[in-house]
Amino acid sequence: MSVKIGVPRGMYFYKYYPFTKAFLTELGAEVVPSPQTNKEILDMGSRYCIDDACLPVKVYHGHAHYLKDKVDHMLLPRLTSVVPREYICPKFGGLPEMVKYSVADLPHIIDVEIDLYKSKSNLIKSLYEAGKMFTKNPYRIKRAADKAVREHNLYQTSLLKGNLSGKYIDGDDIISNNSGPLIGIAAHPYLIYDSFINMKLLEKLSNRGFKFFLPEMLEKKVIEGKCEAFEKRMFWSSSKDLVGSSLYMIDNDKIDGVLMLTAFGCGIDSLSIDLIKRLEKKAYGKPFMVITLDEHTGDANFNTRLEAFLDLVDRRNKI
Ligand code: SF4
Structure with a gap:
C-alpha cells in the first residue's frame, strides 16, 4: 500500500501543487490535498495559530489540522527563496515550525528547505533530500523531478492562457x-x-x-x-x-x-x-x-x- 502524503491547501499550494503532486506520485506516494477552505478549517486555523499571524497563515494551520489524522506524512516545506537573488515572505520560511508548535499530534513532517537564493540548482539538492524518503535510486528521483518540472510548465502555460488554477488542479472552472x-x-x-x-x-x-x-x-x-x-x-x-x-x-x-x-x-x-x-x-x-x-x-x-x-x-x- 502506498504511503499517504498530505498537502495543505494554502500558501504555496496554488503555485506548486501540480509540481508537488507529480514528483511524489512518480515516487509511489499517494498525494492527499486538503479540501477547499470551509468554516471548520478556518475556525481550526484561527484557534491553533498565533493571534497576530496573517490570515493565509491561519488558514494554512486549519488545513494542516484537517489532514493530520488522515495521512502518514505531511509536506510542510520551508520556502526561503523561490527565485534566485530574491526572498519570499519570511512567513513561508517559518511555516513548518509555526505549524509544528501549534498543531498537536501531527504525523511525520517533510520539511525540506527550498532556497534558490544563490542558484536554481539548489532545487535539485532539495528534491534529492525529499526523494530519499521513498527510494535510494537517484535515477528514480531524477525521473520524478523531470516529470514535476514538465507538469509545472504545463500548469504555468494553462494559467497564462487565462485558465484558473482550479481547472488544472480540481477540474472545475x-x-x-x-x-x-x-x-x-x-x-x-x-x-x-x-x-x-x-x-x-x-x-x-x-x-x-x-x-x-x-x-x-x-x-x-x-x-x-x-x-x-x-x-x-x-x-x-x-x-x-x-x-x-x-x-x-x-x-x-x-x-x-x-x-x-x-x-x-x-x-x-x-x-x-x-x-x-x-x-x-x-x-x-x-x-x-x-x-x-x-x-x-x-x-x-x-x-x-x-x-x-x-x-x-x-x-x-x-x-
Ligand atoms: S505576511 Fe507573507 S504570507 Fe502573509 S499574506 Fe503577507 S505575503 Fe502572504
Whole structure:
C-alpha cells in the first residue's frame, strides 16, 4: 500500500501543487490535498495559530489540522527563496515550525528547505533530500523531478492562457466568456483562489457579467519590466509580483478597474499597497479599490464594497 502524503491547501499550494503532486506520485506516494477552505478549517486555523499571524497563515494551520489524522506524512516545506537573488515572505520560511508548535499530534513532517537564493540548482539538492524518503535510486528521483518540472510548465502555460488554477488542479472552472468590463485582481494566489476567504469573488464577478484578469495571466518578464521603474531592485518575490502586476493592470487601457485583495496582518502588502496607491493617484484615476480580508470579514460588508466598486466601473464606462 502506498504511503499517504498530505498537502495543505494554502500558501504555496496554488503555485506548486501540480509540481508537488507529480514528483511524489512518480515516487509511489499517494498525494492527499486538503479540501477547499470551509468554516471548520478556518475556525481550526484561527484557534491553533498565533493571534497576530496573517490570515493565509491561519488558514494554512486549519488545513494542516484537517489532514493530520488522515495521512502518514505531511509536506510542510520551508520556502526561503523561490527565485534566485530574491526572498519570499519570511512567513513561508517559518511555516513548518509555526505549524509544528501549534498543531498537536501531527504525523511525520517533510520539511525540506527550498532556497534558490544563490542558484536554481539548489532545487535539485532539495528534491534529492525529499526523494530519499521513498527510494535510494537517484535515477528514480531524477525521473520524478523531470516529470514535476514538465507538469509545472504545463500548469504555468494553462494559467497564462487565462485558465484558473482550479481547472488544472480540481477540474472545475468558473470562467465565463462574459463581454462585460474587465477587472484586474491584484493579490497573492492564496487569496485569489481561496473562494471561502475571498467570499467567492471570482464567481460573483462572473455572475455579474464581468471578466477578470489575474497576475498569473502575465509573463514573468512583464512583471519584471514594470518593477524596473524603481530605482532599487525589489528583492521580495511576493511584493514584486504584486507591485508589477498591479502596475500592469493600472497601466493597461483594456482593464477597466483594479481591485486589490490583501490579508489582514500582512506587513509586506501594506508597504506594496502604499507604493501602488501613490503611483496610481499620480498617473491614472482608474477605479481602484483595496479590500482587506480577515477571518471576520462578512459577506454583507464585502458585497457592499464590491458593488460600490463595480458601479463605479460601470458608470465610468458609460461616460
Ligand atoms: S505575503 Fe503577507 S499574506 Fe502572504 S504570507 Fe507573507 S505576511 Fe502573509
